[in-house]
Amino acid sequence: MDNIKRVLVAVDLTEMDEKLVGYVAKLSNTIALDRVYFFNVLKSLELPKSITKKYPNLIAPLDETTKKEIQFTIDEVAGNQLNVEYEIDVAEGSRVEQILKWAKIKEIDLIVLGRKSTLKGDGIVSTKIVRLAPCSVALVPEQLPESVEKVLVPIDYSKPSNLALEFAINLRQTSTQPKAGIVCLNVYNVPSGYSTSGKTYEEFAEIMKKNAMDSFQELIKSYALKEVTIDAKFELEDDDHVANIIYKIAVQEKVSAIIIGSRGRTQAASFILSSTAEKLLRRDSSITLIVVKQRRHNLSFLEALLKI
Numbered sequence: 001m002d003n004i005k006r007v008l009v010a011v012d013l014t015e016m017d018e019k020l021v022g023y024v025a026k027l028s029n030t031i032a033l034d035r036v037y038f039f040n041v042l043k044s045l046e047l048p049k050s051i052t053k054k055y056p057n058l059i060a061p062l063d064e065t066t067k068k069e070i071q072f073t074i075d076e077v078a079g080n081q082l083n084v085e086y087e088i089d090v091a092e093g094s095r096v097e098q099i100l101k102w103a104k105i106k107e108i109d110l111i112v113l114g115r116k117s118t119l120k121g122d123g124i125v126s127t128k129i130v131r132l133a134p135c136s137v138a139l140v141p142e143q144l145p146e147s148v149e150k151v152l153v154p155i156d157y158s159k160p161s162n163l164a165l166e167f168a169i170n171l172r173q174t175s176t177q178p179k180a181g182i183v184c185l186n187v188y189n190v191p192s193g194y195s196t197s198g199k200t201y202e203e204f205a206e207i208m209k210k211n212a213m214d215s216f217q218e219l220i221k222s223y224a225l226k227e228v229t230i231d232a233k234f235e236l237e238d239d240d241h242v243a244n245i246i247y248k249i250a251v252q253e254k255v256s257a258i259i260i261g262s263r264g265r266t267q268a269a270s271f272i273l274s275s276t277a278e279k280l281l282r283r284d285s286s287i288t289l290i291v292v293k294q295r296r297h298n299l300s301f302l303e304a305l306l307k308i
Helices: 016-028 049-054 062-077 095-105 123-132 159-173 201-221 242-253 267-271 275-282 295-306
Strands: 006-010 035-042 086-092 110-115 136-141 151-154 182-188 230-236 257-261 288-292
Touching: 006 016, 006 095, 016 035, 016 062, 016 110, 016 136, 035 062, 035 095, 062 086, 086 095, 095 123, 110 123, 110 288, 123 136, 123 275, 151 159, 151 242, 159 182, 159 257, 159 288, 182 201, 182 242, 201 230, 230 242, 242 257, 242 275, 257 275, 275 288
Parallel strands: 006 035, 006 110, 035 086, 110 136, 151 182, 151 257, 182 230, 257 288
Antiparallel strands: 136 288
């Protein structure tokens, strides 16, 4: 599993930028990043000729003006707390296409997007980027956590959830906050044909829980854990959707992020999200959601999509 080294922050010159800058500043003081790119996409960098002709000395090029605005936000929010080299870039065109293209060009490991609930913004754009991104994506809420520490990883012992757990373990092992831990959550269910076994619903639920606990112990044995604390929780999926259970436990455990894997690891499959991930994306949340992908497995399909 790749470590997070290069981060792209998609800023849009709204109040949300302050949250994103604050989040990345905390992240840069938690793990060793190589470089951060603050990236803004404008529909067009050209001003109407009538304006430039009338005010030739008053209006700076839009990209320069935009960069100054972003730099001002960085200075105001982060000051000297941004512990990483960074650059500010501005492009024009489709926001989705430009962010995906820049992520490929700059070999980005993590795209950071705003997760707006009350502020103005287009959540559809964020959802498209999460689905199509060639790398992992973090959706940051309007209300930032106090620290980037304990995380929740929903696990069902599939390849995508194992990938998410690998990501969380790497995040913790490269963190300057070694005491911060990981909470693994398995939501198990009782198969519809349980009655043919002669067991009651409650008895079969205990069997399924025991099986989930045994599977967790086997899974943990496969990782070389270096001073990483992993706690496990097991919840029965009864009448509630898995995504609602995940969110409920995340709130109870006061985690700073939910880390979930994409459905597949190669080509087109890696751009498909599970129904649980889709539901978590759609609901308003005060918790950062990170969708994990492996960058090198996604590039060829992305290139075909963008035709670059």
